[in-house]
Amino acid sequence: MDTQVLYNIFHQDAFGFNIAMYIYLTGVSAGSFILSTLAYGFGLSQYKPLGKVGVVAATIVLIIAPLFLLLHVGMPYRAWHLFIYLNLASPITWGSFLLILYPINCIIYGYFMFKENMKLTRIFALIGIPLAVSVHGYTGFILAFGKARALWNTALMPILFLVSAVISGIALMILIFIIKERFFSKDKRVDRELVFSLGKLLAWMILFDLFLVACDLIVLSISHSDAQAAAHLLLRGKFSFLFLIVENLLGKIVPFILLAVPRLRTLATTIVASILVVVGIFFMRYIVIVAGEFIPLL
Amino acid sequence: MSNKKKRYAMLVDLRKCIGCNACAVACKSENDVPLGVWRSWVKKVEKGHYPDSKEFFLPIVCNNCAKPICVTVCPVNASIKRPDGIVYIDPHRCIGCRYCMASCPYGVRYINPRKKIAEKCYWCHHRVDAGLKPACVLVCPTGAIMFGDLNDPRSDIAKAIAKNAVQVIKPDMGTGPQTFYIGLEQGTVEAKKMKEE
Numbered sequence: 221m222d223t224q225v226l227y228n229i230f231h232q233d234a235f236g237f238n239i240a241m242y243i244y245l246t247g248v249s250a251g252s253f254i255l256s257t258l259a260y261g262f263g264l265s266q267y268k269p270l271g272k273v274g275v276v277a278a279t280i281v282l283i284i285a286p287l288f289l290l291l292h293v294g295m296p297y298r299a300w301h302l303f304i305y306l307n308l309a310s311p312i313t314w315g316s317f318l319l320i321l322y323p324i325n326c327i328i329y330g331y332f333m334f335k336e337n338m339k340l341t342r343i344f345a346l347i348g349i350p351l352a353v354s355v356h357g358y359t360g361f362i363l364a365f366g367k368a369r370a371l372w373n374t375a376l377m378p379i380l381f382l383v384s385a386v387i388s389g390i391a392l393m394i395l396i397f398i399i400k401e402r403f404f405s406k407d408k409r410v411d412r413e414l415v416f417s418l419g420k421l422l423a424w425m426i427l428f429d430l431f432l433v434a435c436d437l438i439v440l441s442i443s444h445s446d447a448q449a450a451a452h453l454l455l456r457g458k459f460s461f462l463f464l465i466v467e468n469l470l471g472k473i474v475p476f477i478l479l480a481v482p483r484l485r486t487l488a489t490t491i492v493a494s495i496l497v498v499v500g501i502f503f504m505r506y507i508v509i510v511a512g513e514f515i516p517l518l
Numbered sequence: 519m520s521n522k523k524k525r526y527a528m529l530v531d532l533r534k535c536i537g538c539n540a541c542a543v544a545c546k547s548e549n550d551v552p553l554g555v556w557r558s559w560v561k562k563v564e565k566g567h568y569p570d571s572k573e574f575f576l577p578i579v580c581n582n583c584a585k586p587i588c589v590t591v592c593p594v595n596a597s598i599k600r601p602d603g604i605v606y607i608d609p610h611r612c613i614g615c616r617y618c619m620a621s622c623p624y625g626v627r628y629i630n631p632r633k634k635i636a637e638k639c640y641w642c643h644h645r646v647d648a649g650l651k652p653a654c655v656l657v658c659p660t661g662a663i664m665f666g667d668l669n670d671p672r673s674d675i676a677k678a679i680a681k682n683a684v685q686v687i688k689p690d691m692g693t694g695p696q697t698f699y700i701g702l703e704q705g706t707v708e709a710k711k712m713k714e715e
Contacts, residue, residue, distance in 0.1 A: 221705065222564060223565045225563050225708065227561065228562075229556045229578075231619070293613050294612075294614020295635060298612075298613040299613060301596075301613050302613070305594040305596070310590065311591070311689055312615060312617055365590070367620045369620070445708075449710075515626060518625055
């Protein structure tokens with residue numbers, strides 16, 4: 221039976237651009253940090269040139285990220301309430317402590333790295349990895365706790381966010397590394413071997429991310445009615461262009477082809493692929509936030 | 519009876535609702551709700567096509583859930599569930615992070631455009647504590663809305679809920695809504711498509 225709404229009230233969206241930006245930046249930060257620990261935490265010495273760039277990028281980005289939260293909340297000068305009135309069931313309470321501990325750890329880790337104290341660098345790298353994973357993973361729980369929004373309420377959300385965080389972190393590191401080597405190093409030469417090995421890592425992570433997105437969509441499209449509506453919104457509805465073309469084709473499939481096919485592998489294509497990934501992952505955050513809230517609740 | 523634990527609930531008899539919006543207006547007036555946002559409103563749907571059609575009304579207030587997700591997710595404990603079941607927001611504690619709005623399955627919360635904090639219907643607890651009925655219950659011209667203590671078996675609402683088939687909105691959310699409806703048409707909740715003029 222055809223039932224049409226004559227009158228209803230829709231309140232403003234809860235989350236929007238600021239939260240998408242915040243989640244994007246914590247993701248970039250966590251990804252960069254994990255890359256920087258490859259050499260200093262796990263002893264993969266070919267990634268050593270990334271250590272210092274990675275930790276500087278991770279720290280700066282993570283100091284910028286909470287500013288978007290302060291822009292988002294209605295009462296920013298009440299932010300200290302987060303540390304006084306604790307609700308341990310709330311992911312935001314977890315996050316408010318992670319957002320303090322993680323940058324402090326980044327600064328200590330970076331300090332010892334610049335002081336060439338390898339033993340302490342390694343210890344703080346190993347402490348930092350669970351912190352980096354949590355500081356981004358908890359944002360996945362924030363959305364997953366929104367139980368009325370089919371697009372958010374999935375256990376896949378934290379892992380999906382972590383994988384896309386690693387992707388955006390690697391892509392940003394490739395760009396920063398190339399700029400640093402090309403313009404700010406002594407011999408002005410880019411270490412192609414390192415860039416291409418990062419490119420290959422990026423390609424495989426993109427493939428894993430595409431697999432997770434496919435899992436999510438397949439289950440959404442045959443699950444309960446709200447989930448079907450969410451899948452329809454992404455595949456055929458208002459967000460289909462952004463989701464299919466911008467996020468997945470330009471942001472993942474094209475970079476994957478550019479990075480994975482050996483004949484296409486040059487410095488220029490790696491730069492293009494990295495830029496596409498960095499932009500594409502931002503759209504991924506934006507689509508998850510905005511499309512998740514797009515379907516009215518009542 | 520007074521020292522026994524209370525458990526407040528609301529019951530809307532949709533067979534009596536005429537869609538007059540008196541509840542929404544009284545709520546606005548009583549609670550000083552700013553322009554553009556509503557603590558209670560009446561969703562209206564049309565089932566079928568004219569002349570073989572009928573309008574259905576659904577007065578919406580906060581469900582003051584038994585297991586409120588807004589209380590679970592509030593990072594500063596500003597959303598509080600009282601022992602009598604009313605869920606309210608401490609206006610001095612709320613930081614306006616909107617997480618409760620994102621997690622509420624009923625979309626009844628809004629950000630007060632002036633105070634920048636989250637607000638919602640709390641069954642007029644300032645009136646209830648003074649022994650009065652909530653504003654929407656008081657003004658309803660057909661007496662469709664009922665409010666009272668479920669733990670008191672002699673209260674009107676306990677009798678009405680015991681004797682009628684009642685429904686809640688989105689029981690599958692596991693939030694235990696405490697606003698009950700008699701004669702709820704399923705399509706009223708599920709309809710999302712706006713009628714085109």
